Amino acid sequence: MQLPTQQVAVLDAASTDDPQRIEALAADTDYPPETIAGAALALEAEGLVAVTETTTTTVSLTDEGHAYATDGLPEVRLYRAALDAGADDTPVEMGHVIGAAGLDGPQVDIALSNYARKGYGTIDSGALAADPDADPDDDPEANALATLAAGDTLADDAVLDQLASRDLVTVSERTVRSVTLTEAGVTELMAGVEATDEVVELTPELLASGEWADVEFADYNVAADAADHTPGKTHVLRQAAERVTDVLVGMGFQEMAGPHVDADFYINDCLFMPQDHPARNHWDRFALSNPARIDELPDALVERVERAHREGAGDDGDGYHSPWDEDFARALALRGHTTSLTARHLAGLADADVEAPARYFSVEKAYRNDTLDATHLLEFFQIEGWVLADDLSVRDLMGTFREFYSQFGIHDLQFKPTYNPYTEPSFELFGRHPETGELIEIGNSGIFRPEMLDPLDVDGDVMAWGLALERLLMLMTGFEDIRDVHGTLCDVGFLRNAEVVY
Numbered sequence: 001m002q003l004p005t006q007q008v009a010v011l012d013a014a015s016t017d018d019p020q021r022i023e024a025l026a027a028d029t030d031y032p033p034e035t036i037a038g039a040a041l042a043l044e045a046e047g048l049v050a051v052t053e054t055t056t057t058t059v060s061l062t063d064e065g066h067a068y069a070t071d072g073l074p075e076v077r078l079y080r081a082a083l084d085a086g087a088d089d090t091p092v093e094m095g096h097v098i099g100a101a102g103l104d105g106p107q108v109d110i111a112l113s114n115y116a117r118k119g120y121g122t123i124d125s126g127a128l129a130a131d132p133d134a135d136p137d138d139d140p141e142a143n144a145l146a147t148l149a150a151g152d153t154l155a156d157d158a159v160l161d162q163l164a165s166r167d168l169v170t171v172s173e174r175t176v177r178s179v180t181l182t183e184a185g186v187t188e189l190m191a192g193v194e195a196t197d198e199v200v201e202l203t204p205e206l207l208a209s210g211e212w213a214d215v216e217f218a219d220y221n222v223a224a225d226a227a228d229h230t231p232g233k234t235h236v237l238r239q240a241a242e243r244v245t246d247v248l249v250g251m252g253f254q255e256m257a258g259p260h261v262d263a264d265f266y267i268n269d270c271l272f273m274p275q276d277h278p279a280r281n282h283w284d285r286f287a288l289s290n291p292a293r294i295d296e297l298p299d300a301l302v303e304r305v306e307r308a309h310r311e312g313a314g315d316d317g318d319g320y321h322s323p324w325d326e327d328f329a330r331a332l333a334l335r336g337h338t339t340s341l342t343a344r345h346l347a348g349l350a351d352a353d354v355e356a357p358a359r360y361f362s363v364e365k366a367y368r369n370d371t372l373d374a375t376h377l378l379e380f381f382q383i384e385g386w387v388l389a390d391d392l393s394v395r396d397l398m399g400t401f402r403e404f405y406s407q408f409g410i411h412d413l414q415f416k417p418t419y420n421p422y423t424e425p426s427f428e429l430f431g432r433h434p435e436t437g438e439l440i441e442i443g444n445s446g447i448f449r450p451e452m453l454d455p456l457d458v459d460g461d462v463m464a465w466g467l468a469l470e471r472l473l474m475l476m477t478g479f480e481d482i483r484d485v486h487g488t489l490c491d492v493g494f495l496r497n498a499e500v501v502y
Contacts, residue, residue, distance in 0.1 A: 001193050006031055006039040008195040019178035040179045048185035058172045061148050065168035069149040073142050074111035077101045079120040082130035091127035236498050240473045241363045247407045253359040258341040263294040265329040269305050270343035271422040272451040274320045284369050286334040293330040304455035314450035334367035338384040347456045356460040361385040374481040381469035392461035410475050422452045435478040443467035
């Protein structure tokens, strides 16, 4: 019997008793694993070997998991510090316990979110109480981390899933092929197998030299598994953005655009945001250093905006009576919201003068120095929109939202009054997550205040909103973590397979 050289090598190295992995055969024969895999499948088709497949799961600790395995989970450290502070008798001020536990940055939020979940105690009005009957030594997640750090196998799938959801472990699966020599293979080996050189690829050199006519080509195995190809597709978030655009255009809105980097004047001052507002400090925004300031601002508009900040606007306006610095207003930063586009358009700086009735929208990126979690990233897409007309009310605003979200099959909306410096009345929107059943915030809205509209010379009422595109996508697809959709930790499998259903 004549067989290609690599197939003969597999027959010689295979065993009837001990299944050999493809990688082990490759090491024994000095052929690449993919060559051995192809040879084994060809031999299996002839009945000379048996190829079996098994799936192996590998669990490894992330850097964060290693740190917690050494230093302890944040919630366990918080509980032990609470006991030391006497919180099992009387609630203790939360900041004191956090400091005693040595927690900082994201660990604080992690500790607080898991503290009550695990029954370590309660948190109420800034005070922390500890349950004296809790046993941190019996914490299943902490014990699981210790087990994995010691190199042992974790048997509890529920705990493993919880660790994976906290990004403390990575779980990977791979398919392992093993080869066993069959009786037919043994028979052929005893009878004698002759190795022949076969060409598996037709190269330009073979064609140029004419040698292709004299060589023997390997047969194609049309039953072999083909390589997986994942062609490009429109990102699910982009699909949602395009759908939002279609819906709003269908509702009579015009699209607006503007700079991602803008002056604080348009990002905040025109929105009646006081210059000493906490959201305007350097910790919460991405400021530019080169260039650091915008060159020009409209003098008349600057004067009117400054007057509104100092003195207010309208019959009941009083202003902030706080310092206002034009140099601070000229500072450049990545926009923290796309309402800067609204300010530019209402002021007539981005288009022709806007007159009532008018409807505008954008689906653009905004940038904030937030703490990363399941619903926050440093950049996100905001669905900005506003309507200029006479005698607008909150009922008009709510009706617009109900019509918009109904286009995506979302009907369970809830509204909660809130405070914004630039709108009154104001309210937040909430939608119910289709998988968890929880209410999640999906937007903010209101009617623009006179202190914002008067300096822009706007005659009429303006209702406006900023909605989160990613959270709309959550309600549409049921995913639970914004980091699955975009960012360095995105779920590539989800992106390749998810369908947006309208």
